[in-house]
Amino acid sequence: MSKRRPYVRPMAGWWRKNPFFVEYMIHEGTALFVAAYALILLTGLVYLSRGEAAWNVWLEGLKNPWYIVFHWLTLAAMCYHTYTWFKIMPRTMPPVIVAGKRLPDFAITGSGLAVAATASLAMLGLVWGMAR
Amino acid sequence: MSENQRIIEIEVLRYNPETDKEPSKQVFEVPFTDDMSVLQGVQYIKDYLDGSLSFRWSCRMAICGSCGMMINGEPSLSCETFLRDYYPARVRVEALAHFPIEKDLVINMEGFIEKLESIQPYIIPKEERTLAQGEYLQTPAQLASYEQFSSCINCMLCYAACPQFGLNSEFIGPAAMALLHRYNIDSRDGGTAERMELVNSEEGVFNCTAVGYCSEVCPKHVDPANAVNQNKTNSAADYFMRFLTPKGGAK
Ligand code: SF4
Ligand code: FES
Numbered sequence: 028m029s030k031r032r033p034y035v036r037p038m039a040g041w042w043r044k045n046p047f048f049v050e051y052m053i054h055e056g057t058a059l060f061v062a063a064y065a066l067i068l069l070t071g072l073v074y075l076s077r078g079e080a081a082w083n084v085w086l087e088g089l090k091n092p093w094y095i096v097f098h099w100l101t102l103a104a105m106c107y108h109t110y111t112w113f114k115i116m117p118r119t120m121p122p123v124i125v126a127g128k129r130l131p132d133f134a135i136t137g138s139g140l141a142v143a144a145t146a147s148l149a150m151l152g153l154v155w156g157m158a159r
Numbered sequence: 160m161s162e163n164q165r166i167i168e169i170e171v172l173r174y175n176p177e178t179d180k181e182p183s184k185q186v187f188e189v190p191f192t193d194d195m196s197v198l199q200g201v202q203y204i205k206d207y208l209d210g211s212l213s214f215r216w217s218c219r220m221a222i223c224g225s226c227g228m229m230i231n232g233e234p235s236l237s238c239e240t241f242l243r244d245y246y247p248a249r250v251r252v253e254a255l256a257h258f259p260i261e262k263d264l265v266i267n268m269e270g271f272i273e274k275l276e277s278i279q280p281y282i283i284p285k286e287e288r289t290l291a292q293g294e295y296l297q298t299p300a301q302l303a304s305y306e307q308f309s310s311c312i313n314c315m316l317c318y319a320a321c322p323q324f325g326l327n328s329e330f331i332g333p334a335a336m337a338l339l340h341r342y343n344i345d346s347r348d349g350g351t352a353e354r355m356e357l358v359n360s361e362e363g364v365f366n367c368t369a370v371g372y373c374s375e376v377c378p379k380h381v382d383p384a385n386a387v388n389q390n391k392t393n394s395a396a397d398y399f400m401r402f403l404t405p406k407g408g409a410k
Contacts, residue, residue: 032176033259033267038325045232047372048322055368118371119388122304 054111060104113139164190167242168249169200171212174260182260185209186249191242198226198237201252201264214264221378224314228264229253234319234376257318257325271315274331278339278357283350301346308341308386310379317373317383323366330366331357333373333383340386343393355397364390 042048074085088094116139117132124130169189174182187204195203198216205212214237216226221239228237231251242250258266288295317333318324324332331339339358343351358364367387374384 030177031261033261034174034176034182035259036182036256038322041322041325045372047375048370051370051372115369115371118374118382118384119369119391120385121389121392 050111054108057104057108057111060101061108064101064105109143110140113143164192165246167191167200167246169197169204169242170249170251171201171204171263172251172253172260173212173263174254175211176262189242191246193241193243195242196238197228197230197235197240197242197250197252200242200250201237212264213262222312224312227255227314227316227319229256229319234316236314236316236378239378255315255319257321257328258315266315268315270328271313271318271332271335274335275313275338277331278335278342278354279350280338280342282342282345282348283353285347285349295347297346304346305341305344308337308344308381311337311341311381311383312379314378316376316378317381320372320376322370322372323368327366329362331362331364333387334381336364336390337381337383337386340390355394358390359394359397364388364394367391 042052071082071085074081113136117135120135122129123135166188168186170184170186172182173179173185187208189200189203189208191200191203196219198214198219201212201214202216205214214226214228216238217223218225219238221236224236226237227234229235229252230237230240231245232253234255237252252264254260254264255266258268258271261267282295284295311334313334315334321330321333324330336358339354342348343354364387367384369384369388371384374382377383
């Protein structure tokens with residue numbers, strides 16, 4: 028009779044066992060903030076469709092200090108999400124060949140972050156200009 | 160041994176299927192010199208402290224892929240990891256994560272071998288050629304496109320780094336997918352349609368959630384995460400192709 032009795036280790040709490048996995052879970056967790064913010068904007072749209080008075084109620088609601096704190100939190104979460112998203116990007120795409128050479132990972136991550144920063148600033152500038 | 164010999168504590172996760180209900184830790188005090196690897200540390204234990212300690216190794220030069228262990232929780236080749244980098248702290252050694260333990264540091268790799276076979280790891284010629292027609296030619300650029308994915312030494316560190324494989328051992332996983340990709344993008348190969356069935360299947364690429372740790376721990380810079388994720392795109396394209404072409408994408 029075989030004396031074999033392979034032992035399968037439990038997976039409970041796997042993501043706490045390695046800093047890499049902790050970072051991964053935070054990355055995934057920050058996606059919830061992204062989703063939450065999409066819902067907030069959607070609510071705004073619903074209020075807007077009900078006319079000016081409703082829209083103003085929604086705007087007033089946004090001024091609640093708790094809401095503002097939440098916005099800052101969301102901003103931080105989004106920044107972290109963006110950073111880790113572009114960090115993994117070189118892993119997820121086909122090689123980019125420039126002048127016969129493969130583009131290094133940091134160039135891909137760097138240009139991703141640069142595009143994200145530029146787009147965000149342009150958006151901010153646009154909204155700022157309209158609000159004045 | 161030389162005079163600058165020091166003593167390091169090595170904590171080993173032991174498991175004897177004949178007597179133990181579950182694995183348990185055992186600490187050994189091992190004299191070491193600066194040039195000693197963790198593998199040499201466990202070899203010292205086997206030679207001088209406890210002959211029953213079981214582990215795999217062969218080449219001692221990071222090429223056979225048999226000495227993989229969790230060293231302080233990180234999947235590593237024990238022959239290219241050095242005791243001096245942990246001293247004076249204790250170094251923890253455990254069998255590769257996510258695989259069943261047969262005994263001590265030896266894991267059961269049957270599942271992995273089956274996966275390697277399942278991807279048809281050989282060239283399925285695009286066009287039959289007779290001997291008289293000579294060999295299949297390839298340009299340096301065509302070679303370069305898959306070369307990195309052909310450097311795998313089957314050490315399974317990437318599986319020990321993949322929580323999705325830990326949660327579902329059916330997942331074809333990083334190394335097998337890297338090898339599959341290596342053949343699919345080889346200019347001489349015509350087996351893509353057959354292999355895509357596996358890529359698209361329940362065991363296929365969509366088990367991956369892009370954790371990316373597999374590529375981080377790979378000692379040969381194969382970047383298996385890249386192979387898996389490129390095939391997510393290929394799989395999606397394959398799926399939509401079936402609506403566009405009369406015969407569909409994969410068979
Ligand atoms: S892909 Fe890298 S880590 Fe995975 S088995 Fe091959 S050599 Fe080892
Ligand atoms: S003993 Fe061969 S890779 Fe370590």
